[in-house]
Amino acid sequence: MSLRKRPPLSLFFATFAPLGQDEGVREVALTFAKVGIPVGFEASPSMDSTAPASIAGAMVVGNAEILSALCLIQLAYPGAPVFYAFMPEMIKSTDR
DSSP states (O other): OOTTTSOSOOEEEEOBTTTBOOHHHHHHHHHHHHTTOOEEEEEOOEETTTBOSSHHHHHHHHHHHHHHHHHHHHHHSTTOOEEEEEOOEEOOOOOO
16 A cells, blocks of 8 residues: 555644744655655634734735645645645633
């Protein structure tokens, strides 16, 4: 069985908001992509904290984080299996 044809697992990494990538995560993701194991990235921008207060602004920041990681994988290993997850968050005000 080839890892490329039937990978027994996948890896899922979180990006670092705002607009950051951890060096260790990046190196592990590239190593796994090299052997054909699917690599996914997830962003969780917090509106009005690590992202703009608007939904649109948080989506732009989160998408940029994920797409930068996916592009890096594809530049290093074209056609490597990748996937994408996006989970925006809201900060609830405690002011009354």
